Amino acid sequence: MGESASVIMRQKVRDFSAWGRYPRVHGELVYGVSPEGLASLLKSGDPFIPLGNRRSYGDSALAARMLDVRPCNYMLDFDPDNGLLHAQAGVLLSDILETFVPRGWFLPVTPGTKHVTVGGAIASDVHGKNHHLDGCFSRWVKEISIILPGGQVVSCSRSKKPELFLATCGGQGLTGVILEAKFYLKKIDSCLLKQVTVRTxxxxxxxxxxxxxRNMPYSVAWIDGTAKGPKTGRGIFTSASFMKGGDFDYRPHGSMDIPVDFPTFFMNKALLSGFNFLYYHRTQERVSYQQVVDIDTFFYPLDRIGQWNRLYGRRGFVQYHFILPKRQSLDGILEIMREIDRSGISPYLAVLKLYGMENRNLLSFPLEGYGLALDFKIQKGLFDLLDRLDNKVAARGGRLYLTKDSRMNRKMVEKGYPGVWQFRRFRRSHDMDKMFQSLQSRRLGL
Ligand SMILES: Cc1cc2nc3c(=O)[nH]c(=O)nc-3n(C[C@H](O)[C@H](O)[C@H](O)COP(=O)(O)OP(=O)(O)OC[C@H]3O[C@@H](n4cnc5c(N)ncnc54)[C@H](O)[C@@H]3O)c2cc1C
Structure with a gap:
């Protein structure tokens, strides 16, 4: 078979964006996941970026040429003695849940959507509501198999090619194409959780x-982004732990799709204030109360509405996801929320999480402290506001999450991520910088 036939099974050229729908790139999407196809794609010498399910928000998965890894989606092996799953990189977390929750296994770490691939979870080193106890996804990864610029497939782990492992977990697809991974699932005794809710x-x-x-495995808080003055930072805190009792009747929730782009004016201040007021007061008691919830209700509330990103209209939105060291978190978040309030621009969604110890990966986001994710509609004045927030985050020793980012500058990434210099050196010394490029890697000089 000739090279070109084995490389690319199909290609699409059109405008692409990730979940935030900003920015857009006119690019080519190629599908070529056989080892021979990949090898000759690499030989062609044209840079590209691997792509999962495009649930990153900004431009880390966007480029003039993108390789769709989703067709590479087989689960290869599972060891029920220790929960080790061997899966190809395009497998979706939702598929793992459907297969394994009925057998009493759950993901060790899961982001707030289950529609992400294993490769995407590793490349962003995603975290969940249990970071304070269980760390990032990479903590549960035993081994990764990855194809490098020269076309050779290698496996890496904490003990085998550790530099490659530490650069790849959180490395935003810039070290190679992750083909397969072995990682541990977590044993559960039920698919139901006991949830505690506190209105603050x-x-x-x-x-x-x-x-x-903090000893509950999972916790998160929705924050009322419109509350001001002494009410700043009020919200609904929830934490949960899996129950005992052997109920494994997992029923994934369906989703209601948003079929069209909403007009940009749909998301406006009146709607936002109304929603926040109702959501906050929906929880009547100030004291905590308990209830039993299922996996999708607790972990994936946003997945209930398919394509909810269309609510922001065609111009899209930005998620500003920052983290501050613990001793800076209270004052820093208050300062940032006051700055946002002064600007007259409000976040449509604000989610706060507690994070545990930082890991050794060069570009993983979490550090010990609190992180806040804020969704802003693209609008006049927004980028100036975010530049001002960057200065505050940097001054307090914090950083922004690369997988949510579409606009920070080089200085910001250099201040926030001390590992960025080593990451750059590593890429250069292995010719990865020539082969794997995204809009983000070019902007940030990664
Ligand atoms: C509603 C929602 C909630 C979210 N909640 C969280 C959360 O709680 N915590 C969290 O950490 N994240 C969260 N995210 C972000 C999301 O988990 C990450 O962006 C994740 O990486 C997306 O995976 P994906 O398969 O869609 O990858 P993509 O978005 O397609 O790609 C993301 C990055 O991974 C790289 N990549 C993808 N596949 C491969 C591969 N096979 N080999 C090498 N590199 C690859 C890409 O190049 C890119 O840099 C959320 C996203 C959404 C939309």
Whole structure:
């Protein structure tokens, strides 16, 4: 078979964007996941970026040429003695849940959507609501198999080619195409969780709730981004743990699709204030209360609405996801929320999480502290505001999450990620910088 026939099974040229729908790139999407196809794609010498399910928000998965890894989606082996799953990189977390929850296994770490691939979870080193106890996804990865610029497929782990492992986990697809991974699932005794909910009156109370329930495996808080003054940072805190009792009747929720792009004016301040007021007051009691919830209700509430990103209209939105060291978190988040309030621009969604220890990966996001994710509609004045927020985050020793980013500058990544210099050197010394490029890697000089 000639090279070109084995490389690319199909290709599409059109405008692409990731979940935030900003920015867009006019690019070529190629599908060529056989080892021979990949090898000759690499031989062609034209740079590209591997792509999963495009649930990153910004431009880390966008380029003039993108390789869709999703067709590479077989689960290859599972060891029920220790929960080790061997899967190809295009397998979706939702498929793992459907296969393994009924057998009493759950993902060790899961982001707030289950529609991401294994490769995407590793390349962003995603975290979940249990980071304070269980760390990032990579902590549960035993081994990764990856194809490098020269076309050779190698496996790496913490002990085998550790530099490649530490650069790849969180490396935003810039070290090679992840083909397969072996990682541990977590044993559960039920697919139901006991959830505790606490309505808080301000940020201090929200922090207190996180600390009070820090031994619960999962916790998260929705923050009312419209609350001002002494109410700043009020929200609904929830934490949960899996129940016992052997109920494994997992029923994935369906989703209601948003069929069209909403007009840009749909998401406006009146709607936002109304929603936040209702959502906050939906929880009547100030004291905590308990309820039993299923996996999709607790972990994936946003997946209930398919394509909810269309609500922001064609111009899209930006998620500003920052983290601050713990001792800076309270003052820093208050300062940032006050700056946002002064700007007259409000976030449509604000989610706060507690994070545990930082890992050794060169570009993983979490550090010990609190992180806040804020969704902003693209609008006039937004990027100036975000530049001002960058200065505050950097001054307090924080950083922005690369997989949500579409606009930070080089200085910001250099201040936030001390490992970036080593990452750059590593890429250069292995010719990865010539072969794997995204809009983000070019902007940030990664
Ligand atoms: C509603 C929602 C909630 C989310 N919640 C969280 C959260 O709680 N925590 C969190 O950490 N993240 C969260 N995310 C972000 C998401 O988990 C990550 O962006 C994840 O990487 C997306 O995976 P993907 O398969 O869609 O990859 P893509 O978005 O397609 O790609 C993401 C990155 O991975 C690289 N990549 C993908 N596949 C491969 C591969 N096979 N080999 C090498 N590189 C590859 C790409 O080049 C790119 O840099 C959320 C996203 C959404 C939309």
């Amino acid at each position: 009156n301000n940020l201090m109370e929200t922090f207190d709730a996180f600390e009070q329930y």
